[in-house]
Amino acid sequence: MLGYAWKSFGWFLAFVAVALGFLLVPLQVAAERKKLDRTVSQIAGAHRDIRALETEFDTRANLAQLEKWNGDTLRLTAPAATQFVSDAGALASMDLQGGSTEMASLVVPSLPDGAVKPAVPTLSTAAAATTRVADAEPSVTGAVAQVRDRAIENGKAQAVALLDRKLMSDSTIGDLLSGTRAEAGVRR
Amino acid sequence: MTALVARPLPQRRMTGQRHALVATAHVRLMMLMLLIAAGFCMVIGRIAMLGLLASPASAQGPNFGSLLRGDILDRNGEPLARTIEAWTIGVHPSRLLGDRHEIAEKLAAAMPEHDAAYFYQRLTLPVNFTYLERHASPDLVNRIHAIGEPALVFAQEPERLYPQTTMAAHVLGYIGPTAKDTRIMGRAGIEREFDQRLTDPNQRGMPIMLSIDSRVQAAMESELSRAMVSFKAKDATGVVLDVNTGEVIAMVSLPVYNPNKLAGTGVDALRNNVTQSVYELGSTFKPITMATAIDSGVVTSMSKRFDATEPLHIGGFTIHDDHAQKRFLDIPEALVHSSNIATARIADEIGKDRLAAMFTAMGFGERPSIELHERAGPIWPVYWARTTVMTTGYGHGIAVTPLHLANAYATLVNGGIWRPTTLLKVAPGKAPAGRRVLSEATSARMRQLLRLVVTQGTGRKGEAPGYRVGGKTGTAEIAGAGGYSKRANVSTFAAAFPMDAPRYVVVAMLDSPVGNAESSGQTTAAWTAAPVVSRVISRTGAMLGVLPSNSRDVDVSELLPLLWHAPGEDSADPE
DSSP states (O other): OHHHHHHHHHHHHHHHHHHHHHHHHHHHHHHHHHHHHHHHHHHHHHHHHHHHHHHHHHHHTOHHHHHHHIIIIIOOOOOOGGGOOSSHHHHHTOOOSSSOSOOTTTOOOOOOTTOSOSOOOOHHHHHHHHHHHHHHHHHHHHHHHHHHHHHHHHTOOOOOOOOOGGGSOHHHHHHHHHHHHHHHHHHO | OTTOOSOHHHHHHHHHHHHHHHHHHHHHHHHHHHHHHHHHHHHHHHHHHHHHHSOOGGGSOTTTTOOSSOOEEOTTSOEEEEEEEEEEEEEOGGGOOSOHHHHHHHHHHHOTTSOHHHHHHHHTOSSSOEEEEEEEOHHHHHHHHTTOOTTEEEEEEEEEEOTTTTTTHHHHOOEEOOSSOOSOEEOSHHHHHTHHHHHOTTTTTSOEEBSOOHHHHHHHHHHHHHHHHHTTOSEEEEEEEETTTOBEEEEEEESOOOTTOOTTOOHHHHSOHHHHOOBOOGGGGHHHHHHHHHHHTSOOOTTOOEEESSOEEETTEEEOOTTOOOEEEOHHHHHHTTOHHHHHHHHHHHOHHHHHHHHHHTTTTSOOOSSOSOOOOOBOOSSOOHHHHHHHHTTOSOBBOHHHHHHHHHHHHTTSEEOOOBSBOOOTTOOOOOEEOSOHHHHHHHHHHHHHHHHHSTTGGGOOTTSOOEEEEEEEEEEETTEEEEEEEEEEEEEEEOTTSOOEEEEEEEESOOOOGGGTTOOSHHHHHHHHHHHHHHHHTTTTTOOOOSSOOOOOTTTGGGOOOOTTOOSOOOO
């Protein structure tokens, strides 16, 4: 009798276990779905934030403001007709060594990324940004030097594309050549 | 003992049955208990799961992932109008706990655009709720929150923002309620015309891409406003039009308003002068008359001369030349010297029917075709007398919008095809076919003539080096009560570039400019409007994909010998 009771109790337990197991599946699914929804809403929130930030940047750097800054500090002008060349042949045949052609387009006094704080657009901000540009210059050369050192250390076989002599100063060409020699020495 | 009469066997069976029944009952009770326990477990487990895994309610906003109003972009994808969620700060004055004076002081310290008295007045209003600030930055919200007053409340509300502020305001329009209609909807410009499309839940996810190029628009606006301030003009308009597609690249009407902040905007600023105001555009009509003459066969040779020796008297009306040449002028000379007399004679030969037909074909008989609600119909002559034909030939007696003129110039130079203008970006190769108004040959001739006006005539100041500009100046006296004003005029320069293969038409117009040192005291288009066009083309030509070149130009060698120069002629006689 008791055995029968235990047996049916066992059956019942088994039934409960199975039922719970089945119940857990949709619960798990629902939980996963919830997680997915949360991720989707996070993505949407991130999109909204990106949008808001983009809009803020666009508003602070609107074209009228940029023109004001240009007028106040940068003084950039539209390129003149003589600064355009029609094709690669005309570019190659340009005499840059003679000193008669001024390469105004090579020197672009634009602000590097991140230098401009999203601050209230005032004259002082623009001035601060320009000083920061000046500060940034040595670090760029430092980075170039680092890169070159690393290339030599690794001793990688790198093809150095020798640019047109016209486009670089003699000292730059000299640096490049000595770098290549050093590299060849390490490899040997 | 004596009472024991019952048979034992059935009694035993009864006992066995009872035992079994009790056991079954126990089992069933146990099952029931376990079921209930399992139910509790399930409920508790579910609650635990919800508590552990569900996201907070705040993470899902009510407008989850959807925009309330679509974006408006320029042709390069730069946003011109967006809906963002902006912080608003409000107060429930009745629920304030702290000292109102103190809170007002703190608010004034955080928001310095108003003083403490203003905030005190807001805090004591007998209303349940009032706004304190509508466009608050998150930083400001934090600072206000730090005041620690529970009656100060914050909310993120959708807000329409025009990042470029006043730029292209008349194109974009604005949204908001009106006195009669409290719904917030588009009230002008694209916002009004495409209100349905911008708010439709199925379409608002897709931004509207305009034909406007914000860089060109900005350059045109800055140059025009500089000229307008410099010459103290009443208003100024500018249009840049793609001649091959009819796309409006820039549309400027000054004075302008800020669609972000409409309060205090005058009626003048709200009017889009490019499409809503009509002007008698004067000499800029002469090329249209010339094209009609060439196309209709009235003028078969460029060397055909017309008498401009003395003012033309017709029907009690006298037509003068501003810079009388007092000789017979051929076609290029009539345009280069902008002779009213010669043009009137040509218009007379063309006749009413052909001239009116040409004006109709150019779209001067109807409102400009553009996706804006703000459009004005031209003023068309009521009766075409012989004098009317003559005066409309040089742009008096007929008034059209600057957009009409720009489109007519596009037709003159693009090979003779009239296309409706549009503010929506046209996909490459999807330009409307348009209708032929002039022959290809006439259009080619017009390119030469317009180029001549800039190299040899009144449009010299409109030249942008390398961009091969061609165009025509027009200085029209303003008609008012009691005839034409001698002092106030409308100075227009309508140009196209590059003339060897025209791509864009640029029109600049200043209403009632006052001469100054910059213009040598002149108010004529050559000194006021033409430099604006020159500067705009110099600034934006390369951006628009026109490569400046000093070695290319339209061939005008066959027309050059037709220009006779008087000995010691003053090269600058602009009109």
